[in-house]
Amino acid sequence: xxxxxxxxxxxxxxxxxxxxxxxxxxxxxxxxxxxxxxxxxxxxxxxxxxxxxxxxxxxxxxxxxxxxxxxxxxxxxxxxxxxxxxxxxxxxxxxxxxxxxxxxxxxxxxxxxxxxxxxxxxxxxxxxxxxxxxxxxxxxxxxxxxxxxxxxxxxxxxxxxxxxxxxxxxxxxxxxxxxxxxxxxxxxxxxxxxxxxxxxxxxxxxxxxxxxxxxxxxxxxxxxxxxxxxxxxxxxxxxxxxxxxxxxxxxxxxxxxxxxxxxxxxxxxxxxxxxxxxxxxxxxxxxxxxxxxxxxxxxxxxxxxxxxxxxxxxxxxxxxxxxxxxxxxxxxxxxxxxxxxxxxxxxxxx
Amino acid sequence: xxxxxxxxxxxxxxxxxxxxxxxxxxxxxxxxxxxxxxxxxxxxxxxxxxxxxxxxxxxxxxxxxxxxxxxxxxxxxxxxxxxxxxxxxxxxxxxxxxxxxxxxxxxxxxxxxxxxxxxxxxxxxxxxxxxxxxxxxxxxxxxxxxxxxxxxxxxxxxxxxxxxxxxxxxxxxxxxxxxxxxxxxxxxxxxxxxxxxxxxxxxxxxxxxxxxxxxxxxxxxxxxxxxxxxxxxxxxxxxxxxxxxxxxxxxxxxxxxxxxxxxxxxxxxxxxxxxxxxxxxxxxxxxxxxxxxxxxxxxxxxxxxxxxxxxxxxxxxxxxxxxxxxxxxxxxxxxxxxxxxxxxxxxxxxxxxxxxxxxxxxxxxxxxxxxxxx
Numbered sequence: 001x002x003x004x005x006x007x008x009x010x011x012x013x014x015x016x017x018x019x020x021x022x023x024x025x026x027x028x029x030x031x032x033x034x035x036x037x038x039x040x041x042x043x044x045x046x047x048x049x050x051x052x053x054x055x056x057x058x059x060x061x062x063x064x065x066x067x068x069x070x071x072x073x074x075x076x077x078x079x080x081x082x083x084x085x086x087x088x089x090x091x092x093x094x095x096x097x098x099x100x101x102x103x104x105x106x107x108x109x110x111x112x113x114x115x116x117x118x119x120x121x122x123x124x125x126x127x128x129x130x131x132x133x134x135x136x137x138x139x140x141x142x143x144x145x146x147x148x149x150x151x152x153x154x155x156x157x158x159x160x161x162x163x164x165x166x167x168x169x170x171x172x173x174x175x176x177x178x179x180x181x182x183x184x185x186x187x188x189x190x191x192x193x194x195x196x197x198x199x200x201x202x203x204x205x206x207x208x209x210x211x212x213x214x215x216x217x218x219x220x221x222x223x224x225x226x227x228x229x230x231x232x233x234x235x236x237x238x239x240x241x242x243x244x245x246x247x248x249x250x251x252x253x254x255x256x257x258x259x260x261x262x263x264x265x266x267x268x269x270x271x272x273x274x275x276x277x278x279x280x281x282x283x284x285x286x287x288x289x290x291x292x293x294x295x296x297x298x299x300x301x302x303x304x305x306x307x308x309x310x311x312x313x314x315x316x317x318x319x320x321x322x323x324x325x326x327x328x329x330x331x332x333x334x335x336x337x338x339x340x341x342x343x344x345x346x347x348x349x350x
Numbered sequence: 351x352x353x354x355x356x357x358x359x360x361x362x363x364x365x366x367x368x369x370x371x372x373x374x375x376x377x378x379x380x381x382x383x384x385x386x387x388x389x390x391x392x393x394x395x396x397x398x399x400x401x402x403x404x405x406x407x408x409x410x411x412x413x414x415x416x417x418x419x420x421x422x423x424x425x426x427x428x429x430x431x432x433x434x435x436x437x438x439x440x441x442x443x444x445x446x447x448x449x450x451x452x453x454x455x456x457x458x459x460x461x462x463x464x465x466x467x468x469x470x471x472x473x474x475x476x477x478x479x480x481x482x483x484x485x486x487x488x489x490x491x492x493x494x495x496x497x498x499x500x501x502x503x504x505x506x507x508x509x510x511x512x513x514x515x516x517x518x519x520x521x522x523x524x525x526x527x528x529x530x531x532x533x534x535x536x537x538x539x540x541x542x543x544x545x546x547x548x549x550x551x552x553x554x555x556x557x558x559x560x561x562x563x564x565x566x567x568x569x570x571x572x573x574x575x576x577x578x579x580x581x582x583x584x585x586x587x588x589x590x591x592x593x594x595x596x597x598x599x600x601x602x603x604x605x606x607x608x609x610x611x612x613x614x615x616x617x618x619x620x621x622x623x624x625x626x627x628x629x630x631x632x633x634x635x636x637x638x639x640x641x642x643x644x645x646x647x648x649x650x651x652x653x654x655x656x657x658x659x660x661x662x663x664x665x666x667x668x669x670x671x672x673x674x675x676x677x678x679x680x681x682x683x684x685x686x687x688x689x690x691x692x693x694x695x696x697x698x699x700x701x702x703x704x705x706x707x708x709x710x711x712x713x714x715x716x717x718x719x720x721x722x723x724x
Contacts, residue, residue, distance in 0.1 A: 081664055084674075086627035089616060090414060095661055102665065112523035113623050136522055176509065177622050179523040207509030208622055 044077035045070060045293050046104030048095050050111030052214045053082040056240030057269050059213075059261040059285065063110040063133060066289030074297050079104060083111075085211055092117035100125040106143075106296045108132070108289060112179055113210070118142055129301040131292045133285055134179060136305045144305040145288040149179070150186030150347045151338050152281040152315030153235070156258050157190020158334045159279055159317065160233040161198045162327045163256055168199050170231040172222050172245055174212035174238030176204040178348070183237040183260070183281070185349045190334070193343070201231050202349075205238060216244030223248035227255060233278065236260060243270065250276040256323075261285065263318040280318040284308050311339045364695045372687035376680045383675055389668055397666050398659035409544045411654035416611045417625075418650035419553045421632025423560050424475075424605035426641040428493075430564055431577035431597050437482060437497025438605040439629025440504035445475035446609025447508045447527070450620035451517050453613070454528030463534045468552075468610060475606020476599045478504060483598025487591040493598070501629075512622065526621025536614040549611035553647075556604055561643035563600075573597055605629065634681050640688065653677065 047067050049060040067078040079102075081095055092109070096117055099107045106129040109118050115135030122130040122139040129141050136144035160169040171187050173180040188200050203222045206212035223234055223245040235258035236245040242260060249257040250273035257264075257273070259280030264270055270277070288308055295302040308314020317324070317331060324331065337343040381391035401407060421438055428435035435441075449471035456463055482496040511517040518525050538545035564570035575583040576593045584590050608628050613620065635653055639646030660673030 079665070081661070082670065084670070086625065088612065088625040089623065090410065091657070091661070094410060094658065098661060098665065115522065115524065116623070134523055175622075177523065178514075178520055178525060207506060208512065209505065209626060 044079065044104060045296075046079050046081070046096075046099030046102070046107040047289070048081045048092070048099065048107070048109050048114065049083060050113065050213065050239070051083050051085050051087075051210050052240035054080055055269065056214070057262060057264060057267040058242055058259070059239045059283070060110055061267070062262045062283060062285035063108070063289050065262070066286035066293070069286065069290050070293040070297075074294060076293060076297065083113075085214065087113075089117055089120075093120055096121040096130070097124070100128045100130075105129060106131055106292055106301065108292065109135075110285070111135075115144075129292070129296050129303070131289070131302075133288065140303060141301070143292055143302045145285075145292070146305065146307045147283050147285075147288075148307060148309040148315050148345075149237075149281070149283060150182045150189075150345045151310035152283065152317065153183045153186030153237075154190035154193075154338065154343075154345045155310075155317045155331055155334055156235050156279065156281045157187040157192075157200075158194045158331060159190075159324050159327060160187070160235060160256075160258060161191045161194035162330060163278060163324075164198055164233045165254070166230045166232045167197060168201060168229070168231045170201040170203070170223075170226040170234040172219055172226075172234060172236040172238060172242075173202075173204045174206070174219075174241050175210060176207050180204070180237055181349050182347045183235075185346045187235055188349060189346055194330075194334075201226055201229065205241060213239030213241060215241045216247075218244070220244035220248045227252045232256065233258065235281075237281075246270060246273050246277060249273075259318070263320055265318060265320040274321060277321060278323050279321075282316045282318050284314045284316070287314070310335060360699075364691055367694075368688045368691040369684075371691060372680070372683040375683040375687060376676070379679050379683070380672075380676050383679075384668075384672065387669075389672075394663060394666070394668055394672070397663060398655075401662040402655045402659045405541075406543050407655075407658050409541055409546055411651060411658050412550065413547045413611070413615075414654035414657060415647075415650035416547060416550050416553045417608050417628050418631055418635050418653055419647055420556060420604060420608045420611075421628045422635035422639060422646040422650060423556050423632075423643075424601050424608065425629075425632045425636040426639075426646060427560070427564070427597055427601040427604060429636055429641050431573045431593065433486075433577075433594065433597055433601070434494045435479065435482075435497055435598065435601045435605075436494055436633070437479060437500050437504075437629070438601070438608065438632050439627060440497070440501035441475040441478045441602050441605035442608035442629060443508060443624070443626065444478045444504040445471040445473075445606035446613055446624065447512070447620045448474045449606075449610070450527040450530065450613055451511075453530035453534055454619065457531045457533075460531075460533035460535070463531070464536065464614065467530070467534065467614065468607065471606040471610055472603040473606070475604070475608075476602040479598045479602025479605060480595065483595040483602075486598070487594045508620075512620070518621075524621050524623055526617075526619040526623075529618045530613070534614070535618065536611075538615065547611055547615040549615050552607055552610060556607065557643045557647060560604075569596070608632070634677065638681055638684050640684075652680070 047063060052060055054060050054064045070076050071078055092114055096107055100121060108131040110133045112134040114132050115137050118130045118132045118137040119139060122142045126141055131143040133145050169191060171184050173184055184202060191198050191200050205215055205218045219236060219238055219241040226234055232254060233256045234245060234249055236242040237260045246257045249255045256278035257276050258278050261283045263282055264280045265274045265277045292302050338345060384391040384394060424438045425435055449467045452470045453467040478500060482493045482500060485491040485496050486493045512525055514520045514525060518527050537548035539548060572588045572593055575588055576590050580590050612625055635646055635649045639649035656673050656677055660670045664670040
């Protein structure tokens with residue numbers, strides 16, 4: 001047996017080597033350029049999603065809406081690509097390189113994990129514009145879009161503190177990283193500034209694993225635990241995991257869920273739970289993505305870094321459903337305080 | 351009497367039958383899945399072959415296969431003695447984290463610092479796996495349970511230290527350890543258009559050491575003996591407890607190296623974007639490569655090939671999940687095919703032995719039937 005398997009191994013190894021040697025000539029860049037050169041620039045927009053995919057009803061979907069709007073209004077076509085769980089930078093670089101090679105312009109990475117990869121790929125394709133959401137890449141042909149999530153979350157905190165009857169509210173984060181901590185910090189401060197008596201129960205699905213953005217079952221479990229402890233308003237910032245938490249909250253009498261990134265009340269996939277969705281902290285990813293695509297179409301591509309803040313409506317609180325109409329004056333007032341600079345919202349938890 | 355040549359041909363048939371059966375089954379099932387979902391499997395395979403054989407794809411696949419191979423070797427050391435080290439994932443992350451911390455804190459010349467980083471990683475991996483080995487040897491706790499639990503403990507340990515002001519710094523939304531100095535980066539093999547990571551020499555060295563230590567030394571023999579039967583090994587004078595602990599330490603030390611290609615050739619630090627789950631991929635690759643030093647290399651390359659071409663498939667309108675389906679089907683086919691071929695081989699052998707015995711008996715009582723029929 002040993003001799004045979006050794007023989008087989010030798011044959012296989014030499015076959016692989018021969019294949020490697022024979023195929024060395026052409027790289028995919030060369031062959032693609034041959035095919036696509038004439039039509040480059042016409043192909044449209046490439047958008048690479050974070051884990052969870054396009055239909056996460058939340059973060060990625062917001063970016064997709066920006067792309068869809070651009071298709072409608074600007075007549076471009078958009079190619080969407082999705083990340084797998086547990087990807088490395090090599091995977092992300094490959095995806096972005098492939099998009100740029102195919103001639104897509106601009107190429108947009110959705111999620112801060114794309115930051116390094118965008119910097120790397122942008123250097124190789126100086127004629128393509130690269131955008132990334134939630135990160136600030138380097139290079140003249142890149143555009144970083146970040147958001148004042150803490151300011152939007154502050155308003156969610158105000159709403160939660162006013163709406164709670166048990167005096168306990170909860171925050172569920174997908175992964176305990178600096179980005180999601182911004183949501184937590186703003187929410188906690190909003191609650192504390194409105195009603196110092198209200199306590200905030202904070203939970204993260206994972207400490208350091210991006211599965212946190214695609215694990216609705218775990219979010220449902222944690223929401224269940226919180227509801228059991230008497231929490232009656234839960235704000236979940238966890239991408240597609242948020243669905244699990246919203247479903248759980250919908251099953252509890254008198255409890256409210258606060259959505260994130262997209263207006264989750266309007267999400268077709270969440271229609272049966274919409275009566276429990278108090279509001280959502282909308283992150284204007286769609287606006288940012290549309291702006292970038294439009295700028296490229298108009299041949300004046302955006303570059304550098306822009307932070308979309310509450311003052312310019314980059315983040316906002318959704319009013320659909322009308323559940324927060326009764327507290328609109330207080331929210332208006334809180335918004336004004338932030339815009340005027342009377343309140344400085346912390347972006348890291350205390 | 352059957353000559354040695356004849357025996358070899360018999361085994362050659364068995365040796366070729368299993369991989370062949372596995373490949374045919376995997377291709378057939380994958381094609382069926384694609385047909386069922388309304389895709390054209392033949393175009394998919396041709397896209398994959400075409401794109402995967404491009405020179406930049408080859409470099410990418412090799413670089414991707416390096417950590418996979420190391421993870422598979424770490425898992426295989428345990429497999430060879432019936433130890434299921436599910437904790438390679440936690441071991442390499444803990445190891446890579448502390449190696450990155452040490453690497454970021456020192457600024458020695460590369461020739462000194464790289465070995466220090468590698469040794470730190472191996473030591474941390476060995477310690478993390480050693481805990482499970484120690485518990486198994488002294489308390490009889492199943493290593494499956496302890497290594498899985500140590501994965502979570504390792505994750506929490508890293509999450510605790512990987513915070514601004516502890517052992518990490520913050521760069522926008524990414525928290526990572528201090529960058530290692532440029533001189534500590536591993537060399538690269540210049541190929542066109544992208545370089546191959548120099549850490550491939552680590553993988554090759556581990557592969558040779560794996561083959562030699564397990565196949566050609568007394569320790570390797572003891573280890574495999576314990577895997578076959580603990581009682582028999584104990585009776586023939588092998589200390590089972592010591593072998594368990596040593597195997598876990600070795601497995602952990604190799605696991606410690608899994609993160610090194612990423613750390614020393616790519617990222618230069620351990621951040622929240624450091625790859626996870628390589629340990630679990632390693633289990634699949636060890637199964638696929640039949641714990642064989644070369645087989646695992648081929649399996650790791652196959653895995654890299656599938657991942658590389660999967661992204662390309664998405665451009666062609668296929669769902670990229672099809673690659674995950676393929677990976678699963680291939681592993682299952684290999685495991686099932688080897689078992690089927692093994693059983694078929696045993697039956698075939700029994701029948702042949704039976705025929706030979708019958709022929710020998712007939713030869714004694716009557717004239718040789720072979721001569722009559724001829």
